[in-house]
Amino acid sequence: MNGPFSPSPGLAALDERARDIFRRVVESYLATGEPVGSRTLSKGGVALSPASIRNTMQDLAQLGLLAAPHTSAGRIPTHTGLRLFVDGLLEIGDLSEDERREIDARLTGRGRGFQEALDEASNLLSGLAGGAGVVVSPVREAGVRHVEFVALGQGDQALAVIVYDDGEVENRLMPLSPGVTPSHLQAASNFLNARLRGKTLADAKAEVGKELDQARRELDAAAARLVEEGMAAWSGGGPEDRSLIVRGRANLLQDAEAVADLERVRSLFDDLEQKEQLITLLDGVREAQGVRIFIGAETRLFSLSGSSVVAAPYLTGRQKVVGAIGVIGPTRLNYARVIPMVDYTARVLSRMLDG
Structure with a gap:
């Protein structure tokens, strides 16, 4: 259940009294959304005077675990305090x-x-x-069955077609650089089919990305550029798609x-x-x-x-x-x-x- 970083200080920095008061402040805040004062804790079962509770709450504030919103006399947990509570003190319930x-x-x-x-x-x-x-x-989890580049119109555009094992077909329109021939389209299609077939597009993208230098050596410049542009055109489950x-x-x-x-x-x-x-x-x-x-x-x-x-x-x-x-x-x-x-x-x- 951890977040991306660990808080400082940890629970080990708190003695039993501080830990108990900290837990009560957070639990009360999560239940009510209101700042928690020393008198509230004193009436709620903490066997200490309001002054002693205030002193402990001040110590917790100095540690960066509690804060006083605006001019309120009460305290609320900071984000660091909530992280410490969730990671170390939260008692998780269960569904009925x-x-x-x-x-x-x-x-x-x-x-x-x-x-x-x-x-x-x-x-x-x-x-x-x-x-x-x-x-x-x-x-998308389905593997790739076939890929192909198909020239359109006057030859300045192509359709990048990818067919998946589950029968889904994804088409992307892409511009063609001057001088691209049908043989370039076929060479790029062959190169990708040899590497993508049976793999998910996400896995295949990672693999082809590592082999682009090889593509540039095996293919001429126009076909290698088609490989790069085709891989960029197909979504592969990126956030935008x-x-x-x-x-x-x-x-x-x-x-x-x-x-x-x-x-x-x-x-x-x-x-x-x-x-x-x-x-x-x-x-x-x-x-x-x-x-x-x-x-x-x-x-x-x-x-x-x-x-x-x-x-x-x-x-x-x-x-x-x-x-x-x-x-x-x-x-x-x-x-x-x-x-x-x-x-x-x-x-x-x-x-x-x-x-």
Whole structure:
């Protein structure tokens, strides 16, 4: 569940009293969204005087774990503090059997196809988790069957055609440099067919990228340029070519009563429009074993809105990550509930791909 970097200080820097007060402050803030004062903790069961609690909270603030918003006497956790809490103190709940059955039914019921399931997963997460549900469509997994460059019109354009093992065909129109002949088109097609056939386009792109020097030696300049331009033309599941499903933006407005909160939500809405950046961020969970959490300024995309992302990958039966789902919302998400919900939803989608 770790984010991209480790906080400092760690829990080892806190004694038992500081750890208990820190945990209570964060839990109260996540439940209410309000700054937490020493009197609130004193009445809540901390067997210390308000003055002693204030002193400990001041120490936690000096460590960068708590902050005082505006002129409030209370404290809230910083992004560093939230990261420390999530990584070391959070007690993650589990979904009830009813919740699991609801997720199963909504994703797999009534003969729902996988694309429909992705759309429903975004709706489901936004409704149950109280943030915006986001889903990134899969990277194309089918292998390449055949590629071909076909000259069009007056010979100044070509169609770059790629046929996949699953029968899908992808065409891209590309300009042709002067002097390109049918033999150049055939040579480029032969070169790529020898290297792409049976591989996914993403894997093939990486392999051909390493062999471009060889292409320039084996082919003349015109055919080698066709190879490069053809590989650039086909999508291969890049962020610009994949769909991003976002549901539940209205949920983000529910608790945004203060002007500062409304400004933060407006900033988050702007962030959610940055499709390619958001897909790239969610693709970052590919190496994660399960759920990954990004808090506030840990991501450049959400540094201004100060939002959190809880995301998990979904995989094929061969355990290859092809996409990701998640929840985006304020840093005071109910992590204990959202984390198992995102995790289980991703597992259901993975089972559907395996089936």
